[in-house]
Amino acid sequence: MPTSTATTPHLIVAGFHALSDPLRISVLELLRQRELCVCDLCDALEVSQSKLSFHLKTLKEAGLVNSRQExxxxxxxxxxxxxxxxxxxxxxxxxxxxxxxxxxxCD
Structure with a gap:
């Protein structure tokens, strides 16, 4: 796979790191269905907003999720x-x- 930018290797590493956590996988599974706000994710996953924010930051830095404020x-x-x-x-x-x-x- 040719790399088009210098950030591609970083995004690959960050992507696989982000995929290595069960809670982050659960977030991705919920987002497969539709866009969700933080409050809906917290409720569905039964976690605090502060804990979820850490994981969402990891997913966002890996480029796996987009965010928008409303x-x-x-x-x-x-x-x-x-x-x-x-x-x-x-x-x-x-x-x-x-x-x-x-x-x-050596064969």
Whole structure:
């Protein structure tokens, strides 16, 4: 996968880090259905807003979610193009696995 910008490797690392937490996965699963405000996410996940804010910040820094403010509430939605970046990254490994490895000097 050719990298188009210097931030792509950072976003790949941040994306997989963000996906490594069960609560963040739960947030993403809820956002699969529709955009939600922080209050709705807190209620659905039964967590405090301060705890959820930390996880939402991680997801946002990884580029996996978008946010928009409406009045006093912040609404979150999935940023699907960033999921495509991660999918393409993993697919590139599958493509490379089809290449026959060269013999090692130690064989």
């Amino acid at each position: 009045g006093r509430w912040i609404y979150y939605s999935l940023n699907l193009p960033q999921f495509n970046v991660l999918t393409d990254y993993l697919a590139d490994f599958q493509n490379k696995s089809l290449i026959i490895p060269t013999r090692s000097c």
